[in-house]
Amino acid sequence: MNLNLPARCAAVVGALAPAGLALLLAGAAMAQDAKPPVPNNGDTAWLLVCSVLVLMMSVPGLALFYGGLVRTKNMLSVLTQVMMIISLCGITWVLYGYSLALGASGGALNPYIGGLDKAMLAGVTSSSNAATFSTGVVVPEFAFIVFQMTFFMITPALIIGAFAERMKFSAVLLFTLLWSTFIYIPIAHWVWAIAAPDDVAAAAKAIVEAGTDAAKKAAAEAKLAEIFGSAGWLAQAGAIDFAGGTVVHINAGIAGLVAAIVIGKRTGYGKEAMPPHSLTMTLIGASLLWVGWFGFNAGSNLEANGTAALAVINTMIATCAAAFSWMLCEWATKGKPSLLGMVSGVIAGLVAITPACGFASPMGALVLGLAVSPVCLLFCTSIKHALGYDDALDVFGIHCIAGILGALGTGILVNPALGGTGVFDYTIGAPGAYDMVFQMTAQVKAVLATIVWSGIGTFVILMVCKLVVGLRPAEEKEREGLDITEHGERAYNY
Amino acid sequence: MNLNLPARCAAVVGALAPAGLALLLAGAAMAQDAKPPVPNNGDTAWLLVCSVLVLMMSVPGLALFYGGLVRTKNMLSVLTQVMMIISLCGITWVLYGYSLALGASGGALNPYIGGLDKAMLAGVTSSSNAATFSTGVVVPEFAFIVFQMTFFMITPALIIGAFAERMKFSAVLLFTLLWSTFIYIPIAHWVWAIAAPDDVAAAAKAIVEAGTDAAKKAAAEAKLAEIFGSAGWLAQAGAIDFAGGTVVHINAGIAGLVAAIVIGKRTGYGKEAMPPHSLTMTLIGASLLWVGWFGFNAGSNLEANGTAALAVINTMIATCAAAFSWMLCEWATKGKPSLLGMVSGVIAGLVAITPACGFASPMGALVLGLAVSPVCLLFCTSIKHALGYDDALDVFGIHCIAGILGALGTGILVNPALGGTGVFDYTIGAPGAYDMVFQMTAQVKAVLATIVWSGIGTFVILMVCKLVVGLRPAEEKEREGLDITEHGERAYNY
Amino acid sequence: MNLNLPARCAAVVGALAPAGLALLLAGAAMAQDAKPPVPNNGDTAWLLVCSVLVLMMSVPGLALFYGGLVRTKNMLSVLTQVMMIISLCGITWVLYGYSLALGASGGALNPYIGGLDKAMLAGVTSSSNAATFSTGVVVPEFAFIVFQMTFFMITPALIIGAFAERMKFSAVLLFTLLWSTFIYIPIAHWVWAIAAPDDVAAAAKAIVEAGTDAAKKAAAEAKLAEIFGSAGWLAQAGAIDFAGGTVVHINAGIAGLVAAIVIGKRTGYGKEAMPPHSLTMTLIGASLLWVGWFGFNAGSNLEANGTAALAVINTMIATCAAAFSWMLCEWATKGKPSLLGMVSGVIAGLVAITPACGFASPMGALVLGLAVSPVCLLFCTSIKHALGYDDALDVFGIHCIAGILGALGTGILVNPALGGTGVFDYTIGAPGAYDMVFQMTAQVKAVLATIVWSGIGTFVILMVCKLVVGLRPAEEKEREGLDITEHGERAYNY
């Protein structure tokens, strides 16, 4: 991209949330006023509560949503896998994840990966702060780290729905370790390692102040260019993703598809009936995912301000619209409105609005929600059957498809002409001009990059797991159910 | 009422929460100081979290509380109805609900209904603000809209408990659309469309400043009278309801009674045993209702201040007291303390304290909680049997009865002499004098108005539904269970 | 202890959270600046949300965690006991609990027990404030009271796991009333009734200002000594416990052990299989305990600042580490990783980090989490079998053991040399010097005091209950299950 277009490059800045601005902040803050900014307790309370909400999405939310959809004999295997994944990722995030993804600069390699200076959270204390999307506003770095940690925990857990009921626990563990490290961390860095607003603002200010002094001006512009140049490469491309539609959902969704194909169908798939063992649990899970998702989407704004409120109301509207629209589509095509249909719509709507929640207008969110369900329904039924893969719990059909629709929809709905917020440009301290071609190109670039890296990477990692521990249990063990064979427990003893 | 009694009229102001002050605010704010007030991030965080909590009351809270009480074969029908209701209402609220109820002025008709200026949230942006109950304090309007949205979602969902296990899904859908539009919206407007504190304060200030200038004084008084006169008619009457005991609970409760009678008893009612299929689910639901109710009650304060803390502790105390007292009453009369009894007490206590939570003293809340349970117990048992209607899940016996006790109790417990807060008078910037007769008259007026409008309206709406789609499924379908016949699914496949 | 060592004595101050500073505050505040401090809405929002989170730990969290582990026939008895306990304690806390434990000074007796001046919350209004751990920062007293109330509610509920499936409901009720009054309240006072930071700071300032004036100096020092002397005796000893590892977990854990032994084994224990009836419910419960625990741990910081963020991230890390480590230990020793194992690790980790969450570094939390699981696993298996007591749900093995490890670990991990925060000394306005011997002595003192008082007290109280209402139902009633015999209901009617 052309670093001589600061306005547009800057567009990148406000764009990618939740961002890893921690790195350069202190300095930046200094740059602009004598005493460094201190966190607002309202923002801190908000970010911490949002982190808790996102944890609730994983457990019990996701665990129940998925668990309810499998057969009784595999219930615990799903629950245990989710628990294992979040605890493992919680540990690796503080050991090296945060530093590589968002915490430390990778120097010359920074467009591709961060550094290890903050491995084991070296140097971070309760008085360290991280930047936000408003110049001169910060939040405690620990709050930022734990919020980002919850994203790192839930993403790999989303994938297991694709190979539910048929993968060895040891394989899931190894897969999680490798996937979160080699797939999630780089992608998160590409998209979320952005230039700190304060730095951009400072550099822009310098350009202005340089006035007619050519030398100064050149230096200042070089500085600005450097600042943009040091951002993750997808961030530089200008793609916008408010809360992680690309990094989390498209990423997990495509990984799920690859895994479902590589691992193969469940024994008896297509022959035996495999109805959800408890749609009640699925309803509880879906509801808690919805509830927690406000932390995921609006928490990504880091601050508790009007934009957070926008993210909340958009998340609410898109979800209602998608649930309702899935219900109507199913009623029309299958003859009956079902609960599973409605909750599938809930998830589809939540995924679709994720990248758009802080950019679209409420009416934009409504349209996006209404539109996403029919498409996902199609992918979870006709198309899935046509292609014949066993994506057990429709991770691809819902997370990847809705994620893609959301990513592209965001590029359109951010348009101020459609009531969108536009993309903030820190060099001018206001939203920059909207350029549809540029924006959509950037969105498509981000989607494709994610699909390619995650798709290929997932395949390779599965091959490694196959060699090291093997992917599937023996058929009779799968028949008996993973609960007893892998965990030696039963979910229910009524 | 007499508009020459500003103190008393003003009483209306601080009184009805959560109020739709959005309309006149900007201007008002201007009126009193140069630069308009900006939201406090602590308040914004609080209001957004409270909105999320109220959503959690509906799903999974209410869905599980009700679902656990029906028979297995109807579990999904309850869950699906709740999901459908909240998604439908979430959509209609932003399309026209907010504007008509709280968002826009209805001009001359404003005492009865608002206008459509904010239909589709026209003109609302992330920098629009809504007024609170403190002069010069605002919150982001989107936060206010989404908070109110959650009330609009849950109220119709409360009603379905009355006709659980026997109503067609299509009928429930139509009923919800009509009821939320023609019953909820007007009543919410009557009670919550109040005069903005800042306007009242400004007008009052003008009166004082007018000093001896008779003309100025008259004009200012007229202005004040006009401000009060433009409020919802029940608001003008001076009824106080901190968090919606009238609009939400009495309203839904009476609608439930009418529906239970019109729709008729469940097939086999009285002959076959119909025990709750899972009190475990009912416990989960009741607990989450309790947890979420803090958002409902204390969130109605809009700001995160001492009054919010009062609302929280009162909600906690009244609920504990009611649960404990229901347990004792049942132990004494039925010989055994039961879980269903305790959770019924929990709900009764929560409903009763809803209108009083920000007005009563903790000891007042304790008394209210202890008193509500025996009365509700009586209505859910002896009285219900005597009258012979099949209010399946006691929507009337708990929500309407506890709601009425709460509404009347509030009129008494607000009395400063009993440790109550009194009713704030924005014209004098302090609580006005307490007048029991005036207050109780106002409370009774609000209760009766709600019962009449909702009772008659519900009946008419049901007749319409009966004509258009019919109310009940065929008897054998009801026997087989609504899950399979209406939704083509089963809740459990163990 | 030596009152001539202000620095060390002061160490006590910042140390014990969540503390009852309410008492002397107003005065103190006055002391240091003209107008008294007002609460920050961000802090208020935080503290109220945390109170709600802790309630969610009890219901549905703890109720489901325990309920899932018992047999179907006793499910409701567990749920009902938890509900009854929290409603009873909610009532007694406002009647006398708060006043005796934290609200009012006990005068000369204050090192041992508070007074009754605030019984029935006398004199507390929505504008009363309570102190925090930062000088000049306050929160609404109602918020502080309700937050502390949730601790008072959950602690006795933790104990019932030890005698699950075999105690009369009436006995549980009486036990709760006596135990919460005579065991919890005093211990909470010993540990949490500390000197108000503002008073300490003021007194210290006075000493400095006294300068060379010997008389003034002596007076000021006497004043400081008196302030420290009036704190709870364990507070004076200098033990540190950020969120209640001692008062809540060791206390409940030891009471559970005593109760399990006194009440005796379940009929059929060791002979009949007693598998958990629903590990699904246990997973939901454990997850909500985890989610709510952030309110418990980070809420204990009262303010929403960097330290709250530290408490949150430490709670997250220690829990992940403990869950993962329990899984590995079980996998290694029993051959299979189990869900019950992972959730046991979750609880063990949460308990262990409770006293340390605001003092340890993230890496310290990681180590503590990894270390706690093997020890608890040992106590829940080999040791329990060796000693042959029937601590049905391992209240002792998890809460007491992890609590002790946490209490001692805190003494070590607080060491700044290990990345800990050190102990704040309000006399110098900075962390005091760390003295391992002093700190560990203090920690051990607190642990022993709790074990002795709670152990003996629990025994006595159980004897009283045995005399008054009897402890166990008849054997055939126990066989039939407490749900039907004690509550006349069944949890499931599928």
Add this chain to the structure above:
Amino acid sequence: MKLITAIIKPFKLEEVRTALTDLGLQGMTVTEVKGYGRQKGHTEIYRGAEYAVSFLPKIKIEVVVESSMTAKAIDAIQRAARTGQIGDGKIFVAPIEHTVRIRTGEVDAAAV
């Protein structure tokens, strides 16, 4: 003695029980079963997957009676369980050679 086994519609249990006790029969054993027969089932749809459910919930009542009571019992059951709709169920009669009441050791007639 005879073992009378009746497969009936679940909601008919109470009526059948009453009919039998009215005959003075003091005991019976009931099992929840799934039945396949002329009565056709329904289809369930879970997102993509459609399942035809051909087994319907039924109640199996087993009552052991003295041979002399057989006819009366059959008749009582049939009258109580009948709705006239397909799926009402069956009654089967099998011989029982020996009966014991565990508590007392009483046998045959005395045992039921």
Add this chain to the structure above:
Amino acid sequence: MKLITAIIKPFKLEEVRTALTDLGLQGMTVTEVKGYGRQKGHTEIYRGAEYAVSFLPKIKIEVVVESSMTAKAIDAIQRAARTGQIGDGKIFVAPIEHTVRIRTGEVDAAAV
């Protein structure tokens, strides 16, 4: 051969199983059933509604034995299942004409 059907109290299952295996019987089939008899049930109350529950949980054990074993088996079951309290249950013996072991096709004596 004979089919011995025993209706017992749930918590007696383990003891009965052991008693039977001690006789060298290597197989049995168990069903959770509900029993109606002299043993009276209990009342359940759910808010307003009171239900008299007359069916109690019981366990049905079915074991097919060679005729020669019948007496021994009955005796073993009775001793193991007896508590002396009302509700202990019954033992019924019915004729079995033919038995097959699915896995091997072995029949009769060889099949059980």
Add this chain to the structure above:
Amino acid sequence: MKLITAIIKPFKLEEVRTALTDLGLQGMTVTEVKGYGRQKGHTEIYRGAEYAVSFLPKIKIEVVVESSMTAKAIDAIQRAARTGQIGDGKIFVAPIEHTVRIRTGEVDAAAV
């Protein structure tokens, strides 16, 4: 007539049902049961407690047929239910003296 009782592995139900309907048998009753036999169970561990589970989930199919059909039915069941692995289950045949179709009152042959 005869009552054929088959104890089979749960996942074989569909195949057995098809095999029987292919013979023109239009009805059967199925019960979820737990089986004890040569096939050994597994161990479950819940924190401290270890339990050896010796009863395994099985499906019991009961089908009443005209005597003439018995052999065919047994054969069909055995072929459909067989996996060759231990635990495949058993088939028992018992006499039925009388059969009634509740709906119509038809008896014996006409009733099944």
